[in-house]
Amino acid sequence: MTSTTPLPAPALQVAHWLNTPTPITLASLRGRVVVLHAFQMLCPGCVSHGLPQAQRLHQLFPPEQLAVVGLHTVFEHHAVMGRVAALRAFVHEYRLSFPIGIDQPDGHDGVPLSMQALRLRGTPSLVVLDRQGRVRLHHFGPIDDLQLGALLGQLVGEPLPAAHALPAADGCDDRGCPLPPVATSTTAPAA
Amino acid sequence: MTSTTPLPAPALQVAHWLNTPTPITLASLRGRVVVLHAFQMLCPGCVSHGLPQAQRLHQLFPPEQLAVVGLHTVFEHHAVMGRVAALRAFVHEYRLSFPIGIDQPDGHDGVPLSMQALRLRGTPSLVVLDRQGRVRLHHFGPIDDLQLGALLGQLVGEPLPAAHALPAADGCDDRGCPLPPVATSTTAPAA
Amino acid sequence: MTSTTPLPAPALQVAHWLNTPTPITLASLRGRVVVLHAFQMLCPGCVSHGLPQAQRLHQLFPPEQLAVVGLHTVFEHHAVMGRVAALRAFVHEYRLSFPIGIDQPDGHDGVPLSMQALRLRGTPSLVVLDRQGRVRLHHFGPIDDLQLGALLGQLVGEPLPAAHALPAADGCDDRGCPLPPVATSTTAPAA
Amino acid sequence: MTSTTPLPAPALQVAHWLNTPTPITLASLRGRVVVLHAFQMLCPGCVSHGLPQAQRLHQLFPPEQLAVVGLHTVFEHHAVMGRVAALRAFVHEYRLSFPIGIDQPDGHDGVPLSMQALRLRGTPSLVVLDRQGRVRLHHFGPIDDLQLGALLGQLVGEPLPAAHALPAADGCDDRGCPLPPVATSTTAPAA
Numbered sequence: 201m202t203s204t205t206p207l208p209a210p211a212l213q214v215a216h217w218l219n220t221p222t223p224i225t226l227a228s229l230r231g232r233v234v235v236l237h238a239f240q241m242l243c244p245g246c247v248s249h250g251l252p253q254a255q256r257l258h259q260l261f262p263p264e265q266l267a268v269v270g271l272h273t274v275f276e277h278h279a280v281m282g283r284v285a286a287l288r289a290f291v292h293e294y295r296l297s298f299p300i301g302i303d304q305p306d307g308h309d310g311v312p313l314s315m316q317a318l319r320l321r322g323t324p325s326l327v328v329l330d331r332q333g334r335v336r337l338h339h340f341g342p343i344d345d346l347q348l349g350a351l352l353g354q355l356v357g358e359p360l361p362a363a364h365a366l367p368a369a370d371g372c373d374d375r376g377c378p379l380p381p382v383a384t385s386t387t388a389p390a391a
Numbered sequence: 392m393t394s395t396t397p398l399p400a401p402a403l404q405v406a407h408w409l410n411t412p413t414p415i416t417l418a419s420l421r422g423r424v425v426v427l428h429a430f431q432m433l434c435p436g437c438v439s440h441g442l443p444q445a446q447r448l449h450q451l452f453p454p455e456q457l458a459v460v461g462l463h464t465v466f467e468h469h470a471v472m473g474r475v476a477a478l479r480a481f482v483h484e485y486r487l488s489f490p491i492g493i494d495q496p497d498g499h500d501g502v503p504l505s506m507q508a509l510r511l512r513g514t515p516s517l518v519v520l521d522r523q524g525r526v527r528l529h530h531f532g533p534i535d536d537l538q539l540g541a542l543l544g545q546l547v548g549e550p551l552p553a554a555h556a557l558p559a560a561d562g563c564d565d566r567g568c569p570l571p572p573v574a575t576s577t578t579a580p581a582a
Numbered sequence: 583m584t585s586t587t588p589l590p591a592p593a594l595q596v597a598h599w600l601n602t603p604t605p606i607t608l609a610s611l612r613g614r615v616v617v618l619h620a621f622q623m624l625c626p627g628c629v630s631h632g633l634p635q636a637q638r639l640h641q642l643f644p645p646e647q648l649a650v651v652g653l654h655t656v657f658e659h660h661a662v663m664g665r666v667a668a669l670r671a672f673v674h675e676y677r678l679s680f681p682i683g684i685d686q687p688d689g690h691d692g693v694p695l696s697m698q699a700l701r702l703r704g705t706p707s708l709v710v711l712d713r714q715g716r717v718r719l720h721h722f723g724p725i726d727d728l729q730l731g732a733l734l735g736q737l738v739g740e741p742l743p744a745a746h747a748l749p750a751a752d753g754c755d756d757r758g759c760p761l762p763p764v765a766t767s768t769t770a771p772a773a
Numbered sequence: 774m775t776s777t778t779p780l781p782a783p784a785l786q787v788a789h790w791l792n793t794p795t796p797i798t799l800a801s802l803r804g805r806v807v808v809l810h811a812f813q814m815l816c817p818g819c820v821s822h823g824l825p826q827a828q829r830l831h832q833l834f835p836p837e838q839l840a841v842v843g844l845h846t847v848f849e850h851h852a853v854m855g856r857v858a859a860l861r862a863f864v865h866e867y868r869l870s871f872p873i874g875i876d877q878p879d880g881h882d883g884v885p886l887s888m889q890a891l892r893l894r895g896t897p898s899l900v901v902l903d904r905q906g907r908v909r910l911h912h913f914g915p916i917d918d919l920q921l922g923a924l925l926g927q928l929v930g931e932p933l934p935a936a937h938a939l940p941a942a943d944g945c946d947d948r949g950c951p952l953p954p955v956a957t958s959t960t961a962p963a964a
Contacts, residue, residue: 347922
């Protein structure tokens with residue numbers, strides 16, 4: 201159910217953002233742990249478990265340590281859930297305050313593009329990125345608070361290699377297009 | 392929060408029914424206890440508490456003893472929740488199997504007509520009718536399982552006055568078309 | 583798991599009572615619905631589910647309608663749980679306020695006498711008596727609030743045959759020593 | 774409610790141990806994160822929340838990373854809870870598998886010695902030590918899974934200063950180089 205292979209996550213493809221004045225890229229979150237919560241507003245497991253957990257994470261961790269990002273990955277009932285107004289009303293009523301992106305539809309009422317790229321199996325799904333932007337958890341279904349908290353506490357405490365303190369090393373993002381680092385050491389020096 | 396004054400309930404005004412082949416009238420349910428659950432699909436307290444409780448009632452009691460009727464009383468976010476397709480997708484995902492009526496809109500994105508006539512204060516609300524069609528509980532907010540179960544068990548066990556033992560008094564229903572009773576006046580006129 | 587055969591319950595055999603100034607007999611409770619909750623203080627299912635449910639029943643129903651009676655049926659760890667002081671401390675800490683009897687030990691650290699007579703299969707167990715003292719539910723394990731509430735509401739509403747309105751029919755109790763009834767009709771007349 | 778001042782914890786004073794073949798000292802756990810859970814077997818908040826949480830921690834973390842230690846800090850109902858047999862039966866029924874020490878009584882049915890030394894305010898209490906044996910959380914009452922998990926994940930991931938990697942827990946460390954103890958008597962003799 202989970203995988204910890206440290207690969208970089210694909211860029212998000214989002215049609216519309218809620219709860220944020222500007223679009224969010226994963227690259228711009230480099231240096232922080234990222235919890236990406238994929239949900240659908242009519243998914244019972246998301247409403248009863250995943251979204252309340254995401255909201256509590258958003259409130260528990262300081263924003264400079266951890267970013268919670270919701271992703272509305274509509275892959276069924278497109279006519280109902282695929283409208284911005286529907287999601288906006290839902291977000292208002294459930295008092296969700298973290299940024300939420302509407303996953304870019306594929307144009308044929310199928311699986312939306314970020315969900316495809318992230319190879320998610322359904323909703324709720326959780327993808328956790330470490331401070332270097334690498335996928336450290338890829339989980340489908342509910343996950344226990346204690347277990348998730350332990351992973352996030354550990355990732356928040358990991359030192360960031362020097363190269364990552366620079367703007368994102370692997371491509372253009374909203375901060376510009378940096379030169380690639382010469383030798384990226386992905387392991388932390390001894391403290 | 393509750394009232395047990397035994398007044399008759401006003402007739403339902405419903406724009407569309409789900410989970411039932413034919414429209415339902417309170418009159419046609421005479422002889423059975425009726426649990427009327429007013430909800431909105433984007434109301435968190437309805438989703439987490441009221442609707443699961445209604446569904447369990449629907450499964451627990453034999454249908455000849457008790458009828459659970461949902462009422463989608465949209466009084467906010469009309470553009471989102473006021474569409475039949477939205478409610479149908481919601482009902483499908485949450486696996487609700489009891490009959491649900493869409494309360495008749497007032498035409499001005501205000502409080503719908505049954506909700507007005509029933510003088511409901513919000514969602515979730517519960518209106519319980521005894522076997523004679525009289526309101527025995529009028530409740531806004533969550534209600535405890537033990538307390539609700541006790542009331543319903545008591546109402547189910549109440550004997551039905553002879554006049555009410557006849558088939559439905561005010562029209563044809565799925566049991567046939569009875570002659571009107573001579574002096575039964577416990578039903579409410581149309582609103 | 584449940585049985586509704588309407589047989590009378592055997593008399594309780596109790597070594598010591600807590601939360602009541604005088605011993606309780608089932609006969610003295612005739613006319614009221616009785617919920618007999620058999621538990622052990624070191625039984626996790628009793629502590630987490632059965633006892634809190636019994637306490638809520640004790641608070642929910644008027645005492646003239648329903649009596650909750652606890653029965654400490656120690657059938658293991660006798661040296662630890664079989665002491666009055668241990669149960670008293672437990673009852674104090676868990677704030678249980680309904681009468682609790684310590685089931686009479688069998689003298690050999692086996693199954694205590696009331697538990698044997700009631701043919702209980704373990705703890706928690708629930709035995710529900712109707713207003714005539716007949717067993718209407720005999721249940722081992724947790725039971726749902728809605729289901730239990732419905733049964734109790736129904737039993738509370740059952741009319742009491744005239745003979746049972748007299749003081750207890752089968753012996754002296756704390757209300758006195760009545761003459762035996764001539765012809766006890768144990769079924770209710772039609773309403 | 775919490776404190777994170779990194780002071781070393783006082784040694785445990787334990788009359789008897791359960792679930793461990795040999796007595797445990799905090800010094801011997803140096804290098805691992807330690808969760809010390811103080812409880813009483815008749816404390817409802819311990820039984821419903823604290824002990825299940827401690828048991829889940831014990832199962833979730835690898836033993837070389839984190840040690841869960843229970844401490845039965847009896848400060849009331851001594852005659853009932855102060856017996857080894859009572860605690861043993863409790864531990865058996867609740868299936869607790871982590872080591873549990875019985876806090877050394879003060880000899881006057883007052884607050885036991887470790888509880889005094891740790892300055893605990895009641896039960897349930899949680900004292901969390903980092904890998905260097907310093908108190909990083911001192912908490913009275915229930916604590917949220919997500920919050921506790923995050924702290925423990927962070928502490929588990931903290932690097933251990935070189936001095937602490939030595940077997941002897943009381944040699945040189947970043948606090949200085951103490952004289953070796955002549956006779957460490959922080960463990961209690963067998964009861």
